[in-house]
Amino acid sequence: MRVERITRYPVKGLSPEVMEEVALTAGQGLPEDRRFAFAHADAPFDPAAPTWLQKRHFACLMAHARVARIRSAWDSAAGLLALRADGMAPLDAALGTEAGRAAAAAWITDFMGEEARGPLRLAEAPGHAFTDIAAKAVSIIGLNSVKALEEKVGMALDPLRFRANVLVSGGLPFAEFGWIGKEILLGGTRLRVFKRTQRCAATEVNPATAERDARPQRWLREHFGHMDMGIYAEVLEGGRVALGDALEPVQAELLG
Structure with a gap:
């Protein structure tokens, strides 16, 4: 799988900042993500x-x-x-x-x-991030998961609806759910996936028009039996992540 987009949101709820690369630190999310x-x-x-x-x-x-x-x-x-x-x-x-x-x-x-x-x-508070979960993490979505939902409902869905930090291409739809409790390599970093991302009503809003014109929560439940899109991962070893970098699950034998 390959990194196609890196995004952070300096102000909770407001516009994304698209990045070509980012330096991650162990135990932290993207720097300045949801800072305000x-x-x-x-x-x-x-x-x-x-x-x-x-x-x-x-x-x-x-x-x-x-x-x-x-x-x-x-x-x-x-x-x-x-x-x-x-x-x-x-x-x-x-x-x-x-x-x-x-x-x-x-x-x-x-x-x-x-x-x-x-x-x-x-x-604002030093070191605090206004994220949707209390843990400091990186949110990741496989673009093929979004595509699978689009195909079920016959509607294009801008991935920005889901406000993830990292979008990756390749792999089967919802393959990322199989990484829960496992480690992944993302560019020059190592992360541990610990939670699926349950979606909320924010995903109903079209980021281009500000209209509530879709029902991803309901559609996910109807077609896939859950309301999840993407995963959260904790940064274990920091480093650089850039567009085009690989995302690979760590093989069990490499974990010892």
């Missing part, structure tokens, strides 16, 4: 004592399809978050300043309108 989130006013997130919270506490596609209308870009070197959406004044917010963080939060609150549960705030 816009938390609803009633979200019990404490940056001084960060803990994992369910996605409903944040602006996210599962609850707010309109979020897909936002075009965002994160410049980590400059510390600038660009936010764009039709009908909204463009904003380039310096997230290293209180004024910039407040401006970004006010922009999102205005954009969310009645869907905002009070003024949203920009959430």
Whole structure:
């Protein structure tokens, strides 16, 4: 199998950043993946004592399809978050300043309108990631798994609906489910697969139109008997992963 796309999402729920390569570190996910989130006013997130919270506490596609209308870009070197959406004044917010963080939060609150549960705030804490599971991991999907679902329902499904970190080609549909509890080699790294990725209502949202125009959860259950697409893997040995790199399950004999 071969790496076809590497993606991270600097702000939970917002636009992807497509990468040609990434350096992974043992015990961590992709650097700066889900580093920020816009938390609803009633979200019990404490940056001084960060803990994992369910996605409903944040602006996210599962609850707010309109979020897909936002075009965002994160410049980590400059510390600038660009936010764009039709009908909204463009904003380039310096997230290293209180004024910039407040401006970004006010922009999102205005954009969310009645869907905002009070003024949203920009959430961040050193070392914390606003991922869908508490464990720090890399999410991987086989493109042939997506293709198998497309063929069952007769509809093209942009893999971006599933917001994985790594998309790979080759292999049988859902072959990745057979790696649970096993190790894989991904480029110059070694990972342990520990969990299938159960899909949520975020996958209903078309990333290009912000419309709920598909039912991947229901279709997966109807045609395959589960609601899973992709896997989570823990990084055991860090290193570089680049487009075109191989993904290979580690043979049992190599594990000793």
